[in-house]
Amino acid sequence: MAKRLMPLLNRVLVEKIVPPAKTHAGILLPETSNKLNSGKVLAVGPGLRDKTGNHIPVAVKEGDTVLLPEYGGTTVKLGEKEYHLYRDEDIMGTLHD
Template identity: 60%
Template sequence: MSKRLIPLLDRVLVEKIVAPTKSVGGILLPETAVSKARNINEGKVLAVGPGRRAGNTAELIPMGVKVGDKVLLPDYGGTEVKLSSKDGAKETFLYTDSEILGIVSDQ
């Protein structure tokens, strides 16, 4: 059974991007190359909450990221969330909008 999580307030559900252990051609990568790639903390935004409230008002402050964004994550932090899917368990974490360091652009 597949679970779905809808974040509340200013929380963001992120799937961490795991460094590949094989090249595109099928060659196993050396441990040094894999460990360097693991130091890059990037993830893909899977779900986003509506935003946080501005003081005691009902007004919501919009989120800085959207679903599908590739984001830079801090070394520590976030709450690990166990979600299963057709592809197996993914490494997913729940962060607040302010914990995300930036949006990674491929341009």
């Protein structure tokens, strides 16, 4: 049975994107060549409520590619895969092609 983690409040579940270790032609790339720390949003929580009860939605949506901080987040292992939970405000931005 597959488990699905649904984040609470303003949490965002992210799968980090691992940069390729070599090019299509087979040239090995050094680890320092791709420093961009990014991931794909898999699930988002419903958001928070302010002091007056107004809903504050999460800024990203499922499927977004996001820029992540170098440190932070909580590592979660489900089955053989590793995911990361971040607060909405810790995500630095979205990436577009």
